[in-house]
Amino acid sequence: MYRTHTCGQLRMENVNESVCLSGWVQKVRKLGAMTFVDLRDRYGITQLVVEESAPEEIKANVAKLGREFVIQVKGTVIERASKNNKIPTGDIEIIVNELNVLSESEVPPFTIEDQTDGGDEIRMKYRYLDLRRSCVRKNLELRHRMAQLTRNYLSNLNFIEVETPVLIKSTPEGARDFVVPSRMNQGQFYALPQSPQTFKQLLMVSGFDRYFQIVKCFRDEDLRADRQPEFTQIDCEMSFVEQEDVLEVFEGLISHLFKEVRGVDIPKLEKMTWMDAMEQYGCDKPDLRFGMKIVDLTAVAKGKDFAVFNDAEYIGAICAPKCAGYTRKQLDELTEFVKRSQIGAKGLVYVKYNEDGTFKSSVDKFYTEADLKVWAETCKAEPGDLILILVGPKFKTLPQLCELRLEMGNRLGLRDKDVFKPLWVVDFPLLEWDEETQRFYAMHHPFTSPKPEDIPLMDTDPGKVRANAYDMVINGVEVGGGSIRIHDSALQSKMFDCLGFTHEAAQAQFGFLMGAFKFGAPPHGGIAFGFDRLASMFAGLDSIRDVIAFPKNNSGRDVMIDSPSEISPEQFKELGIQLKMEN
């Protein structure tokens, strides 16, 4: 037996017990003729003492110990002279009377401590050492706990977890599908699922009624900072439901997680329409941790001598509280910020509503104090506030105002990671027009149902059709999204028409699903949560990478195992493929 206790277990009540511990050497300190060793495992740290009177063999062994050696010790628990109240085992220590080195360690390439000297790259290469740091391991423990809580919560509500296949079918529209050549069916390929969408809908057709799965999904896309080629979803679907039923169940799940994991009571979630979210926050994932809503000044700011405003489709503002004292330099920084390529505003207009009630703006030559006062009133500004204004086409300017608002939230420290403000965004448009390809695309996916009252608009003004679609948004992050699906073949055909699919294309891609709908499909709907993102938010982290045991880098590489890599000529031959790369 390698241990009687873990390194996080012993307390005052164990004093005088003979124990056996195993773990990693965190630190060795000599104090006169005594040696102290911090022994670490997943459960904690326990202090070992090798006394001057210890057998020579032990003293020789302890002298050889280095950081990260794996050792087993036997000894007696005693009360510590100087207690360490920072760790749960800090009242005791172990007088060592046997010490075995189970495994030596070279000097690790970085220190295995919460505050490490290792950079990102080296920590990724030696990820197995990075995972030893308790701050990293705790993220994965939290993730595990959230998965367990989710599974138990949904199982108790009669949801069944069903494993859907990983080797599925590549579809012509699946531009970002990973594909897998088949050896038994040479020349043909499987695809890895971007989501189990069609399978979960088939399960509803099968009468499974309530399905969920915590499941890996795959997307071969250019990786932005916080994407991974393989990611995990909490994927769910329900039958005989309307939108309200789905929202209620999954609001319950998220509230349960907040309560259990963070000890937070989340009030009933606000429902905000997509249009309100856009107009008030400039995006479909508003951060409600702070106000500073966008105000439409179009009506009040036009009609003077300022051509830029008069010619603009839309004039929008935010009011930054207590920022009227911003310096020239600070205002220049904000102007630079909104001009950045990702945001792309042409310029920024500011109005300082000074504490003394006067106004100072960058458009003073076009507007009187009385004009500016009207703006301030429209913005509900108080003396001391700073009004920031952007103009342009409405749906181009709103996202710019969104970015500006978030930046001001950051500057004012209003985006506390320990505050959580979830909401539902509802009534998304069904379709999105793409200028480049001159066609509509499904905003969620082609199975999303239109609101019944908007169905006639599919023929006359498809862009105006609202969907039975919803996103859950927390602190400006979309953590989940879903919809009530179409369950009627005729309506599904109409949808494919709107998307410009030929009958043949629709049949080739989704024939099996449309076929299934012909044998009695129940009304159904569902949702999928991004589990990596949800876990990273609960852990208070910025990146999903930190809640993934073995993540890939921005080029989709696992630098630890050096993958992807070349394959052998035999493998090419068996698969019936060869390379054909363009230089």
Place this chain on the structure above:
Amino acid sequence: MYRTHTCGQLRMENVNESVCLSGWVQKVRKLGAMTFVDLRDRYGITQLVVEESAPEEIKANVAKLGREFVIQVKGTVIERASKNNKIPTGDIEIIVNELNVLSESEVPPFTIEDQTDGGDEIRMKYRYLDLRRSCVRKNLELRHRMAQLTRNYLSNLNFIEVETPVLIKSTPEGARDFVVPSRMNQGQFYALPQSPQTFKQLLMVSGFDRYFQIVKCFRDEDLRADRQPEFTQIDCEMSFVEQEDVLEVFEGLISHLFKEVRGVDIPKLEKMTWMDAMEQYGCDKPDLRFGMKIVDLTAVAKGKDFAVFNDAEYIGAICAPKCAGYTRKQLDELTEFVKRSQIGAKGLVYVKYNEDGTFKSSVDKFYTEADLKVWAETCKAEPGDLILILVGPKFKTLPQLCELRLEMGNRLGLRDKDVFKPLWVVDFPLLEWDEETQRFYAMHHPFTSPKPEDIPLMDTDPGKVRANAYDMVINGVEVGGGSIRIHDSALQSKMFDCLGFTHEAAQAQFGFLMGAFKFGAPPHGGIAFGFDRLASMFAGLDSIRDVIAFPKNNSGRDVMIDSPSEISPEQFKELGIQLKMEN
């Protein structure tokens, strides 16, 4: 709201309530002017009644109903005149006062009933309809329940479920790896894991201490009747353990599952050495539901005039109780059975130990009654028993005797699916000699540790080295297997030497794992259970296909979605590959 209750919920205490149900039409029966409809969902079946006095609209609607239509009804619960005690809702029925057709159905290609008229092929093509049959759905409900029980059991023991990557590295030995071309790293490939073996060992190096994962694994091999290209494992690993620790934990898990799922108390598992299993049952996965152990007659049956026996390395027998009355035809059948190509015995010798104490055998001209009596005593045969004998090289004959024993077990009805006899098979050989390639292969995998006392044999007689490896076997099926791993780089190198790996080959394949071992690896070991097989055994099924929602056929095809399939020229171009098939 689509329903107030499910179709399995209503009882006598609901009589007079107004309810709303939704579900599938299982059956429509007319009785005079009344119509009875069986309405089905996942939870049960409820009888609806449309009375003669019902509104004309309802009567018109009900007249149009066909099997598998999805309908919603409102009505009042009443007590049934003729109760049906076969279903839980059999005491009541619903007088329908509103009926909405939610979705029509074409006539399904087979009947959606436990006893269906659909053949395998049509049911696979319309798997979403096959899954409506409650006997099929129940298998997946059981699978879900087993997964939940497993996760909660292991979590309660401090195991953490960690998701390991699906896109990993192809290795030169990974002949059966599925590979995935990378778009961002053209010319390079990921591989899908055949198991998370190296990652779970890295997690032990990381100090995770107790890991598990219910995880999809992939193997591109020719599919025998009961294999799937993607399958699910309960994958586990523990640190600071010896073999006994691992066996105890996972015996606990399996006992827990038997208790909860099947209501069966499993006694402490027997441990049988690999050699005993081979000698007594002819294989490393003995079916202990019945005796009929193999008896070695080599010593007692040689030395007479029968050259076949005298020349044989090994003479083995089983004693089939109460089969002395077997007819010529039955004995011929058995002879044919053992001569089948998969078994490949040259012939079968029988000895009837008649009820009257006399003997009749196929070798009467070589052996006296006294000779045969000695055999019978060696076999512990009773009058009325039939002794069946095979001869040949020992380790070729034992598997033949195993097959014969199982066949006799089947014929005698000794392999009851509701009886479970699990055991541990231990002390497997570390290495297996392959005649064809003239080298040793790891019997489990190259990370399995040899028994410490056998390490010297690695240099002198590698084939004799026993491993710290173990399988859990239930009813003749290997449901799980694992080992204590090597955690020492030097011993791991020695192992690679035994396997004939060059240093470079070992480094290229497992360099990251061997590198990790240099930074303090704890002693560790683990196990993986075949979850599909375990679930199918608990469900009393013959095939793992029946516990998989969307299985593939023997050619690795999903005939429902028609996958694998061709991919587009754009996909080939982006991936930098092209076809090169040989005709």
